Amino acid sequence: MSSSVVPVAVVGAAGRMGATTCAAVEEADGLELVARIDAGDDVGAAVRDSGALVAVDFTVPAVTEANVHAILDAGAHAVVGTTGWDEASRSRVVEHLDRLNAGREDGLGVLIAPNFGLSAVLAMTFAAKAARYFESAEVVELHHPNKVDAPSGTARHTAAAIAAARADAGLAPSPDATESGWEARGADVDGVRVHAVRLRGLVAHEEILFGNVGEQLTIRQDSFDRASFMPGVLLAVREVVGRPGLTVGLEHVLDLT
Numbered sequence: 001m002s003s004s005v006v007p008v009a010v011v012g013a014a015g016r017m018g019a020t021t022c023a024a025v026e027e028a029d030g031l032e033l034v035a036r037i038d039a040g041d042d043v044g045a046a047v048r049d050s051g052a053l054v055a056v057d058f059t060v061p062a063v064t065e066a067n068v069h070a071i072l073d074a075g076a077h078a079v080v081g082t083t084g085w086d087e088a089s090r091s092r093v094v095e096h097l098d099r100l101n102a103g104r105e106d107g108l109g110v111l112i113a114p115n116f117g118l119s120a121v122l123a124m125t126f127a128a129k130a131a132r133y134f135e136s137a138e139v140v141e142l143h144h145p146n147k148v149d150a151p152s153g154t155a156r157h158t159a160a161a162i163a164a165a166r167a168d169a170g171l172a173p174s175p176d177a178t179e180s181g182w183e184a185r186g187a188d189v190d191g192v193r194v195h196a197v198r199l200r201g202l203v204a205h206e207e208i209l210f211g212n213v214g215e216q217l218t219i220r221q222d223s224f225d226r227a228s229f230m231p232g233v234l235l236a237v238r239e240v241v242g243r244p245g246l247t248v249g250l251e252h253v254l255d256l257t
């Protein structure tokens, strides 16, 4: 393996996204797939023994944080697509990175992105820009019925960005006269209602709805094939090595912030 080639391990390699990522890495110039890791494997040992410089995690919410700690202890950077992260789990990763990187110039990096798809990242960016101008905002996410978590990580990331923009603009809560049947109003993510649809035939889709008197703005993105996520995954693999610490969201790598 020449020194310019980046060795990459994939964790969750037998899954929908992991298998797609393995194929993409094998096809990519300058990257070499050195490990396919899945349930039952010792993630840290497999990453360390493979000599991977970067490990990509597409597993399940219940295990992704533990996998990232194991990847870091194995001396590799992590690119994480698995969803289910919250402020507490992200903080524990930051603490781990701070300990490992103390005094180092070339510290380890972790890049977590709820969505690596360009259309999704742009939709989230446009929504954050539009949010301050509308009285009402709601998010609808639509996915295949094999998805284990709801709302999606993309919808949570979108709603959090909308909520931050609304707070920055000093907006009042969106109007809602609901008195009963709150279970039909969807999840409350930072004060933004998020609705989840699961339907055979779908892959990954999101609609962001903004409303004012007499008008509506709808921002929609569709991922019809998991190939749509791969340019972003490969970009993250190449970028994470030079980004010590925790980066959350591909928008920071696409110069959209």
Ligand SMILES: NC(=O)c1ccc[n+]([C@@H]2O[C@H](COP(=O)([O-])OP(=O)(O)OC[C@H]3O[C@@H](n4cnc5c(N)ncnc54)[C@H](O)[C@@H]3O)[C@@H](O)[C@H]2O)c1
Pocket (backbone or CB within 6 Å): 011, 012, 013, 014, 015, 016, 017, 018, 037, 038, 039, 040, 041, 043, 058, 059, 060, 061, 063, 067, 080, 081, 082, 083, 084, 113, 114, 115, 116, 117, 149, 153, 229
């Ligand atoms: N960021 C993005 O762009 C993006 C895109 C699609 C999916 N996702 C997320 O990626 C995750 C995986 O989605 P999927 O559709 O590939 O799921 P999947 O169920 O098809 O794949 C998950 C894989 O992880 C493996 N696994 C489970 N526990 C493990 C462990 N402890 N160690 C190693 N491997 C383990 C499973 O055996 C399986 O092969 C989900 O959280 C999903 O929300 C993110």
Ligand SMILES: O=C(O)C1=N[C@H](C(=O)O)CCC1
Pocket (backbone or CB within 6 Å): 083, 114, 115, 143, 147, 148, 151, 152, 153, 154, 155, 203, 204
């Ligand atoms: O297929 C999935 O599962 C997806 N999960 C991510 C999310 O939860 O936002 C990204 C879209 C596809």
